[in-house]
Amino acid sequence: MPVHRLVEGFTRGEKPEGPEGNVVTQSTMSQSTPGASGLDPQQPVIEIDHVTKSFGEFVAVDDAHFSIGQGEFFSMLGPSGCGKTTTLRMIAGFEQPTSGAIRLDGVDVSRVPPNKRDVNTVFQQYALFPHMNVYDNVAFGPRSRKATKDEIARRVPELLDIVRLGDFAARRPAQLSGGQQQRVALARALVNLPKALLLDEPLGALDLKLRHAMQFELKRIQREVGITFVYVTHDQEEALTMSDRIAVMSEGKVEQIGTPTEIYDSPASVFVAGFIGQANLWPASVTGRSGATADITALGASLKGRCQSENLRPGTDAVLMVRPERITISTNHPGPTTQGVRGTVVDLTFQGPIVRLVLHAGDDTPIIANIDPDHDLPMLRPGDTVWAAWDATAASVLPASPDQPLTATDVVDEG
């Protein structure tokens, strides 16, 4: 495989090897990226050490503190203005942190200009050099670093092959489609085999179909070259599909860092629960607490849920989160092992793979359930009374957020 030759022919430190050590990323790494195994939490590639960035009064990034491991596909996810791009630009060197430090392979690079940092960026609109052909665009980095002619002549075509643009070397960027330009941008950055590749919404300008294809393509390329990818996106589906770990950001703050499964199944806040996927968010109050489980009252019933936050003590307000697809509907009481409440059917919508069911609980709080159309149920009609039930592990008890008051429309669509 040309890529392995490429990596060997261009040694930078030791190749990622060793046991799968990173606790956080282990599960997804082993299932999706065997080639990039060997994350070493002791040797992160990028450390964001209590970094804050302000522009005048505006705090774009507020005390971000995390590290990114070797070979990891790490996403920063959040709505526009959440500070994800600013964080990426600080890693690239286009912005300097107001306070805190950014370390690359343990070396503080906070004040190092971008041309002296061993990271490369795939820009949002690609920023390809319009006056150069594809080959010269890709060769730009190696030439800047005074690579030998032989090395350039060997590596540039190899990279063009990896991104499947071998036949396009002589074309100008203007003669390429958006997807092809995107791959040139990727090759131009990857040819330098940086310590980390920084991608700023790289698929944002592509249409939906191409975007899906490029998600696979990016993942494949990342596996092949084994380079750390730091990926900025506002598209939660993209982040869930590709990432080993995700940092969810909101208003300059990192809300949660974890694997896609962790983020989806155990969101740490109402914001994360609402931003990623769909979620039922019900006002609740804590009545008891034992370890990672909390007893609560919500929807006019006594329920249980998983609870990570230490601050949720009996008597405090909370939010109960259950994903619509984790709710099952039955006409009979679901039994003592599951959680459940009674509700009245308000609306039924057939949506292809699922049926979306809206119930009203006893206190008129809406409950949304996505159920299998094959679900063995008698014909439901608005006005019918049914049981909505879910496993206790599917329920998360989250701290109530004063910024995000719950309303009747709190089932958040991903749009």
Added chain:
Amino acid sequence: MTTTSAPVRSRRFSKKEEDDSGVHPRRWFTPYLLIAPGALWLLVFFIIPLFSLGRLSLENGGLSNFSTVISDNSTVIVRTFVYATIATVAAIIIGYPLAYVIATKGGRFKNLLLALVVLPFFVTYLVRTLSWKILLYDGGPVVSILHSVGILSDNQGILGSPFAVVAALTYNFLPFMVLPIYVSIEKMDRRLLEAAADLYSSPARAFRRVTLPLSLPGLFAGTLLTFIPAAGDFVNSELLGSERTVMIGNIIEKNFGKEFFRPELSALSFMLMAIILIGVIVYARILGTEELA
């Protein structure tokens, strides 16, 4: 809302289709109609005079007229192109950094700075050039300073020297250099410089490999807009120069007034045009721009 707008749109669409189908015979010659006034103007006032001038240049001796004017005026011809070249190069040296700074660092003062560049043009060419005479005359401010500093010896002046003519040529055509360069730098995507820095380029290398090549069309246009009028100019030499600084334009201007339609003068005019044209083509080839060559 969507249901009401849909039929409207489709009706419009079908009407447009009729127009595009080519049924209306008026359509095909509309473009010709539009260029007709310009074409007519050029024909009457440019192509026909040019043609008669060309015919005149070949009267009384044919092509030998050309060899005669070249041998008679060889010093003037060489001088003209040396002056125009120096003035153009000087305009690049002064104008490029100026355009670069306005385009990249101008911020909200961009338009003000550009207005300042163009401001002298609100004064007529003649007055602008005459004002240089006041600046440069013996005993004037510039000469006095140069005398006191010792750059010029006491009996030396500036007026009438090649320096005065070239400096005024540079000054008069500088905005034509600055504006096209400014436009080409200003429209450049600034992220390209971030990309260059990201790909290990120092600011100097990023300028050489990205900014400069992308501003070449502007530089090219600016060079033509400066060189061509400078090579054909007679005002600067007339007002600020002397017999030492006579340019082709001066000869044509002086003699055309007195002895109208002389074949040699026509030949000289044609030659000036030919040399400029050849120069432009060579220049375009070297620069690799497809705009004119």
